[in-house]
Amino acid sequence: MADKVLIVDDDDSIRKLLQKVMDINGLESECVSSGSQALEKLKNNAYDIILMDVMLGDMEGFEVIKQIREDGIKTPVMIISGRNEDYDSLYGLSIGADDYVTKPFRPVVLGAKVKALLRRCHDSVAEPQTDGIQLGPFSYNPDSMKFFKNGQELLLSAKESALLLLFLHCPNKVISKEEIHAHVWGESFVIDDNAIMVYINRLRGKIEEDPKNPVYIVTVKGSGYRFVV
Template sequence: MADKVLIVDDDPSICKLLEKVMHSNDLETDTAGSGTKALERLKHHTYDVILMDIMLGDMEGFEVIQHLREDGIQTPVMIVSGRNEDYDSIYGLSIGADDYITKPFRPVVLGAKVKALIRRTKNMMASQSSLLECGPFTYDSSTMRFYKDGEELILSSKESALLLLFIKHPGQIYTKDMIYEQVWGTTVAIDDNAIMVYINRLRGKIEKDRQKPAHIITVRGVGYRFVP
């Protein structure tokens, strides 16, 4: 299936030109002649890139971008505008645009930029899919490394298995039997002391104060609960 581009411009001749450039790069297109129409389309359709003019009939393209980002829509946006002031490009990028190109543009350059933006976004999404995030904690399955607030945690294999169990199931109460089965792989000859030793070691590495844990909470008489 071809990648799809939404063209947002109130000038029909520019829309036709942009459609032609996109089609020549094997990209499908939709068009919206106003900011309102663009926002409405994006409620019901997904796109790989949005080409956004700044000067629209009903609002500025900047406003459209702000609405998108506030709504959690992370589709990459390339501003295509006749305004070539540095302020416009800097402001556009600061509110969530991913690239800025001025009119008149060279069709071959625009096509290459759009395809590069799509490729970069897809690669980023693929790399992020290996990340498991839970509060301040991140686990990168591709490297089997853990991080808290961006800082790597140096953990043993048992500590890693414990933390992975917890961040996969935040809020769930785990009995010692359940922990021993998940981390040690058996329910035979459960060693309560071993569990407590590793819980304390893990607390020492992820808690600000292991004596007053904020993440690994003891549920008296039952087991432990993880609060991210």
């Protein structure tokens, strides 16, 4: 059964983006737009993790966290906030949050952080898939956030890592340029086809035997790319 995520954010575009990130990571999600709605949901429903914005319309996310901890709810909370002051992150962690992520965030990296937090917080033994990814000659260790091919570490940049992680989560599926842009860059404005192509080629150069004749990252004309394993 998929883990359940409660998303608490008053920005509709952020809620939709977070839902997409959860979906691609195999997680179920529900959304609310206010602190009071979150508290009401948590009275009658159980979740495996809560993604909490700080600036909500009716109250601060900090107040929601304090209330649920006072109520004995131990569900792990990841704060996702546009406020990046050290005080905010230290305060959030001190009142019971488990992690603090600032906006703008890279969706693929956020997905990895959510899964890592779930893995740490589960009382029972994690399912095999949550311990890492093994796909053909490729593997990914979420604890070290390192990638390997045939046991040899791949030295990747941040965006190359985000791109490969997206492919590993979606083997043999066509991924559009729009999806790549959303999950790697996390931006909603104009998609830069050239930038995507540059990083595809860089990644091919590190994982393909012959980058000019790729067998893993295959171009699907007019649609996007497929990671073939």
